[in-house]
Amino acid sequence: MRPAHLLLAVLVAAVWGVNFTVIEIGLGHFPPLLFSALRFLTAAVPAVLFVGRPKVAWKWIVAVGLVLGVAKFGLLFLGMDAGMPAGLSSLVLQIQSVFTALIAFAVLGERPSRPRALGMAVALGGVALAAVDEGTAGPLGAFALVITAAACWGLSNVLTRKASPPDALNFMVWVSTVPVLPLLGLSVLTEGPSRDLAALRALDWQGVGVVLYVAWITTVFGFGAWGWLLRRHPASTVAPFSLLVPVFGMSSAALFLGEQLTPLRWGAAALLVGGVALTSLAPAGTRPSEVVVDEREMRSTTAAGSGRLQP
Template sequence: MDEPRLNGVKPRHAALAVLVATIWGVNFVAIELGLRDFPPLLFSGLRFLAAAVPALFLVGPPRVAWRWVVAVGLVLGVAKFGFVFSGMHAGMPAGLSSLVLQSQAVFTVVFAAVLLRERPRRTQLVGIGVASAGILVIALDYGVGSPLGAFLLVIAGAACWGLSNVITRHAKPPDALSFIVWVSAVAVLPLFALSLLIEGPSADLAALRGFDWSGAAALGFVAWVSTLLGFGLWGFLLREYDASTVAPFSLLVPVAGMLSAWVFLGEELTVLRCTAGLLVVAGMASTAIKPRDRVPVLT
């Protein structure tokens, strides 16, 4: 007898998808904790170093042109995570960061229209409007008495994520996990160089000298649990089902992010922020360009 399914997904696989979304949501709490021990660019570089070095010996070559690996490594690995980590370090709360970052779906539609000449559907335009309204509500709520620059840095990270999605769609890597591992490797040296230039060698050296168990736990979670385990499980699900079946589970990421930040960091969950979150998630759900080509999230 065939195993019962929930909307076409086996229950144990649905549980795996929920687990991955939860891991990626809690990942923002781990980032917040890690930023207490490391400067943001150094922490981002260490994250990719820890994710890439063991995995490079276990995966094959990316099987796409190296220019696409380098492009995604710079746009996604360096720019996106550099902006996001810096924005969170500047004061953007972990829970709101997990939500605002999902505006990448809006930027993906915009960049695809400009660069790939993909005409947005009416539902996509409506979704952009709804999600943008939610982001505006968050900006107005957060901007009162808070550093608006931190919010804008996370928005810039979302824009870079959207651009990297379009580049990845064009590259069409046959092995997503191998591709991301090599992308991670590309990001390491530029992030370390930027850290030395912007954050300074003294700050980097002080952070490395003060390396302790809390920093190691945060680094281990974002590198191995969130990146390697999370992406590996997501890749398994995408091999078992159409992406249009798996992708909706990623909508749980900001939910898990905001709830875990509330539980572990004491971040406030107001009615206004929850309403804005619903607007962003609803709009994001309408903006997938082509569900079968949905690029798995890397947080």
């Protein structure tokens, strides 16, 4: 990988990691579900006008939009609003790789290799240690919401793999159109129209800035750059850079939000990052029956599995 490409990969990981701190700041301006709806609305418009028509069936766009956009991001924002620290959220969400492997085994029949199984066990140990740390400092209910968000992310990864989009950015921009109305409806029902209107009336430059960051910088730039790298380098070369996301997430939360990095949290980080590395980079294992795919499908499947949308 060229130095410029390497720096771009690190920059994307940094953008995705700092995003958790930006979300925390944004939750001081907006109710969580309204904030999530604004994120997807701003990400989809005007980008949807420039990416062309959808290149996969609408059933996959709607399915991923509901699971990833409504369920995963809705639960993440709710969990962080309920007290889950930004840095810890950036770390715990990486357990999605374990959920992805488990759901792929159940749905696609992909039996994980021994190194992957070991990685899953190590990562789960990291989550257990993180739960102990959170139990001494914050609400476990918020922790559970983020874990559930990670499970929804795993399911969306499997759905994305089934969709095999030939253009990952086109796919994610169209996916971003799906959650807007459901999230707005849920916000009105659960957070209340008066609270939503009050947040919009009080909108200031910081509020605008956080929405633009989570929409255009994190989603449009981050995913676009990630997809660009995946088209030029093997997924096995690009994917490991996503392990830097919790490093930047925890560091930025400590720097800008004053979150403490306890020994337990460092231990959880070591186990989770190590386990996720084994799960993500080890050989995938085998299927019950051999499946033959053409070269184009292999490329799109690799991009869908490795180019996961970050929060």
